[in-house]
Amino acid sequence: MELLGIIWVSLRVSLAATTLAALASVPLGFWIAVREFPGKRVVVVILNTLFSLPTVVVGLLVYGLLSHSGPLGSLKLLYTPAGMTLGQWILATPVITALTYAATKGVDERVRPTALTLGADGWQAGLMVLREARYGLLAAVVAGFGRVISEVGAAIMIGGNIRGYTRTITTAIALETSKGEFQIGLILGVILLAVALSVNLFVHAFLRARP
Amino acid sequence: MNPNPAFRLRQIRQEIPGRTLLEVPELEFPTGEVSALVGPNGAGKTTLFRILALLDPPFAGALEFRGEPAAFSGPRWLELRRRITLVHQTPFLFRGTVFQNVAFGLRVRGEPQAIWPPRVAEALELVDLGGFQDRFVIALSGGEAQRVAIARALAVQPEVLLLDEPFANVDAGRISRLEALISEINHRLGATVIFSTHNLGQAFRLTSRVVTLVAGKVAEFGHENIFSGAVEGEGAEPWITVRGGWRIRIGPGVSGRVTCSVPPEAIALRPAGGPGASECNCFEGEITRMECHNGRVRLRVDGPVSFRVVLPDQEFQRQGIRLGDRVVVSFTPAAVKILEAKP
Known part of the structure; x- marks a missing residue:
């Protein structure tokens, strides 16, 4: 039963972080792709660099923010799943934004003028571009999810690996390995992959239903 | 007779950095008629079409649509765009079915769903693609895709139909059918049609109103014989x-x-x-x-x-x-x- 609880915490935190990140990052990535503004290249380079943002650095930063003496200490989010969600949100955002940017850029440049000349307004034309990019967008969100479900640094520093509360699959693996329980660690690793596989199968089934 | 031309261009200039693409001091396209735009590749035909379709504002100059200044932004832009439709030289079809594509213009206009099937069917019949509604666009040939794009433009019954090189990807056997279609669109739907081609003879077969573009400038009236x-x-x-x-x-x-x-x-x-x-x-x-x-x-x-x-x-x-x-x-x-x- 403890195992199910661990899987549940992992899924809940990572799915929440990915969803929140997608809600902000898909429109942001799209906006960066279709608008021209000074410094656009710099923004794209920074986004791509943030792909490699070390999870422990994010963990440390958020720890600082949420700790008692930190600026957001009064929210009492340290060592809670909500705090972990915040950390993972920071990790997923640049990944989803940058991949949304790439997916939007990859859409045929005739889509927008075609929609416009057929009478679409600006929003409708934008939605058509997103619709044409939908495979790329789903890949972006899946990549964001992969980034957060597999990370351990932020989860352990912000969540504290509290049994039955903030312990996730990855933090459990870290704990078991440090105890010398390599076998349990490996089994947990396989479980993590199985969870990720299920999520991906679900997404694929969703895509195949709408060609 | 319509006193106001479909389009009136004055001192229109289009540029990209370091290059002038189009320079038209004065030009009119009459309402309710077929006009042809003739010129070699790179003459500025597509550039002019994108301005007429209100997709690109000109760098300088004034464009009038039916006697009123054209708009390139705001609510009036949308209103005018919904009266003018451009069919791209190599048209893009949205992922999905032929029906979804042809009904697109009706959907974005918020037309009641009940009228979509008859309007789509009618437009497809006009381009000899009756019964193609449920085909996926990915399975269409180049010529069929071109005709679906024309049907998609016809479904919204535009006042002005702009056809950029409609004959470019059409096999020889279908050219005369497409020529007849252009006349038919003009007669039956009363639409102003402007099409481009680099075949002067073809232009004259369809209309006596021929504008020749060479290197971004309107050349003297095209010659025959x-x-x-x-x-x-x-x-x-x-x-x-x-x-x-x-x-x-x-x-x-x-x-x-x-x-x-x-x-x-x-x-x-x-x-x-x-x-x-x-x-x-x-x-x-x-x-x-x-x-x-x-x-x-x-x-x-x-x-x-x-x-x-x-x-x-x-x-x-x-x-x-x-x-x-x-x-x-x-x-x-x-x-x-x-x-x-x-x-």
């Missing part, structure tokens, strides 16, 4: 010898090698075999094509030397000319227009 050769013969009526050894007499005062044109309106027709064959510049041939448009009839007379002829409708009726008739084409030496003379 073009001949060239060295000027021979002294005196008042020299001639040039054209293919097959036939002579075309031209006006006096030119020498060297010339390129000339015979304006189709300056050519007279009479039945073959009749009297009056003594004048010069007479050529016998057969009528192989005729089209009626705006009170004028365009004919193609094929013989040893082929000519395109434009007759006023009344004259055409009076003579009772029919397809396949043998006729004599005649024109005066003075009617021959010298386009270029090289010593």
Whole structure:
């Protein structure tokens, strides 16, 4: 039963972080792709660099923010799943934004003028571009999810690996390995992959239903 | 008659950094008619179309649509765009079915769903693709995709239909059908149609309103019945010898090698075999094509030397000319227009 609880915490935190990140990052990535503004290249380079943002650095930063003496200490989010969600949100955002940017850029440049000349307004034309990019967008969100479900640094520093509360699959693996329980660690690793596989199968089934 | 032209351009200039793509001091496209835009690749046809479709604002100058200034942003932009539809040279079809594509314009306009199927069916019938509704666009051939794109534009019944090189990806067997379709769109739907092509003859087959673009500028009216050769013969009526050894007499005062044109309106027709064959510049041939448009009839007379002829409708009726008739084409030496003379 403890195992199910661990899987549940992992899924809940990572799915929440990915969803929140997608809600902000898909429109942001799209906006960066279709608008021209000074410094656009710099923004794209920074986004791509943030792909490699070390999870422990994010963990440390958020720890600082949420700790008692930190600026957001009064929210009492340290060592809670909500705090972990915040950390993972920071990790997923640049990944989803940058991949949304790439997916939007990859859409045929005739889509927008075609929609416009057929009478679409600006929003409708934008939605058509997103619709044409939908495979790329789903890949972006899946990549964001992969980034957060597999990370351990932020989860352990912000969540504290509290049994039955903030312990996730990855933090459990870290704990078991440090105890010398390599076998349990490996089994947990396989479980993590199985969870990720299920999520991906679900997404694929969703895509195949709408060609 | 519509007093306000569909489009009026004044001092329109389009540029990209370091290059002028289009420069049109003054140009009009009449409402309710078919106009052709002729020019080689890179002449600025697509650039002009994108301005007329209100997709790209011009760098400078003023564009009027039906007598009012065009808008390139805001609510009026949307309102005007919904009256003008451009079919791209290599059209893009949205992922999904033919129906979804053709109904797109109706959907974004918020038209009731009940009218989508009949309107889509009607538009597809017009382009000979009846029954294609449920096909996925990914399975269409290039020519079919082109026609779906035209149907998609027709479904919204635009006031102005802009067709950028509609003949470019069409196989030879379908060209005449597409030409007929352009006339039909104009007649049946009353739409103003502007299409581009690099085939001058094709342009003239469909309309007498031809605008020629060369290197981003409107060139002088396109010429037809073009001949060239060295000027021979002294005196008042020299001639040039054209293919097959036939002579075309031209006006006096030119020498060297010339390129000339015979304006189709300056050519007279009479039945073959009749009297009056003594004048010069007479050529016998057969009528192989005729089209009626705006009170004028365009004919193609094929013989040893082929000519395109434009007759006023009344004259055409009076003579009772029919397809396949043998006729004599005649024109005066003075009617021959010298386009270029090289010593």
